[in-house]
Amino acid sequence: MRPVTLRITALLCAAALSVTACTAEKQPTDTASATTSSTHTTNTTSSATATAAWPRTITTTNGQGQPTEVTITEKPTRIVSTSVTLTGELLAMDAPVVATGTVNNKPPLADADGFFTQWANVAHERGLSAAYLREPNVEAILAAEPDLVLISASGQDSAAELYGQLADVVPTIVVDYSKQSWIDTARQLGEITGHEQEAAAAIDRYHARLEAVKAAITLPEQPVNIVSLTKEPGVLNFFTDASAQGQIFTALGFTVVEPDPNLVSTAGNHANRNDVKPVAAENAALALTGNTVFALSADGREAAAVLTSDPQLAGTPAVRNNTVIDLAPTAFRIDYYSAMALLDQIEALFTA
Structure with a gap:
């Protein structure tokens, strides 16, 4: 199954508008500084995406892994992530995720609500709810009134089998995080949701922290x-x-x-x-x-x-x-x- 790629088929922002006007969004709440630019590549299209208007047409895959196109008419305001792996990336870029899938084997991986412990506090602060408990459920997902549903292509948090039922009602995108780094996944999600700048800022914060740690540590005997x-x-x-x-x-x-x-x-x-x-x-x-x-x-x-x-x-x-x-x-x-x-x-x- 190939990673999600993004093609913008909408009109570009009018020439009279600046890039900032087209893309300005609320910055993520993480207070760490962003001093290092990302040098990693991604499978999505170039930064020209950041200047594009809506609607956007996404080339994704369906529940059987076959290529399909999904059009998102407006910038999403209520996202349901059926994948706990994707939810962390969405929270890091301040995307409007309102509900998420959960983890069945609670501690030590997750809290009592099934939220991964690394982002559970952030999720609770933002009022994130569990979309369902244990098995993915179409009715529960749609009850959150999403304007975008995100599904992982594989892994224990995949709900790919529900793609057809969900796609008939709401734009539904499948993301294959198993074949790329979390950084590439963050870039994809940023472009899909219109949060390109916030995704880039989160990645920059990570790279700045990585360089600081690299300079501070003494490596043990390798390998x-x-x-x-x-x-x-x-x-x-x-x-x-x-x-x-x-x-x-x-x-x-x-x-x-x-x-x-x-x-x-x-x-x-x-x-x-x-x-x-x-x-x-x-x-x-x-x-x-x-x-x-x-x-x-x-x-x-x-x-x-x-x-x-x-x-x-x-x-x-x-x-x-x-x-x-x-x-x-x-x-x-x-x-x-x-x-x-x-x-x-x-x-x-x-x-x-």
């Missing part, structure tokens, strides 16, 4: 592994440098090593993905070659304790040297807020 526990005992998921987590570590100067291809499982949900490599329990010791290991758990377990207490891993470099480090659960799913939180944790760990 490193980033792993997460799974529901199956001993089975580990290894995040590559292409993963959202790996991209942050790599940008800070870490060398993220992934398992030898011969050790990677070829079956299961993560098979053939370039961002996560699953490794069976019998191969975990051979794959865990990092001198430092950053460990994640989505179910409340202390991942570092689990790894260091496993006798099969006793001879691995990080376990032997006591350099297995728990990452905060917020790092499990990266958006603007969790990316900033991860930078804070890395700074605290490696600043003298």
Whole structure:
């Protein structure tokens, strides 16, 4: 499934109006300064989008992954995000999201309302409501009276199966965040919602913070592994440098090593993905070659304790040297807020 691309088929702002008049919006409430410009590329069209009027026609995909076009007649004012991953990006750019899908496995990933902990406080401050509990529900989504619905193409927070029912009533856009960074996803959402400037400001704040942390830390011995526990005992998921987590570590100067291809499982949900490599329990010791290991758990377990207490891993470099480090659960799913939180944790760990 390809990422959403944006084509503007509307009239451009009249020549007499300045770019500011066409695009000026309320800035995000985050108080961090924006001192660094983003140098990353995106799959959406150029910044000319920022000067375009409405309506906008979006080339997206339907529930079956087939290309389709959706026209948004006016700038959205009531957005429902069925994806908790997308919701964080929308909040970071002050988009008018009024309801969101939720997380079923509450703490440590989410609060009691099913909101990711990294942005739950912001959501509550802005009066965001849960669109539904547990399974996606068309009636509940439409009850929020959205003028735009956003769906993730894949992942546990996908409601792609509801696309047809929703698209018959309200403009519905599918976004595939699994094949791009959170930064690219933020840019896409900014252009789709008309919040290009706010998305760019959030990205700039992140880059400024990243450069500050990079200058402040002393790297541990390289290379490193980033792993997460799974529901199956001993089975580990290894995040590559292409993963959202790996991209942050790599940008800070870490060398993220992934398992030898011969050790990677070829079956299961993560098979053939370039961002996560699953490794069976019998191969975990051979794959865990990092001198430092950053460990994640989505179910409340202390991942570092689990790894260091496993006798099969006793001879691995990080376990032997006591350099297995728990990452905060917020790092499990990266958006603007969790990316900033991860930078804070890395700074605290490696600043003298």
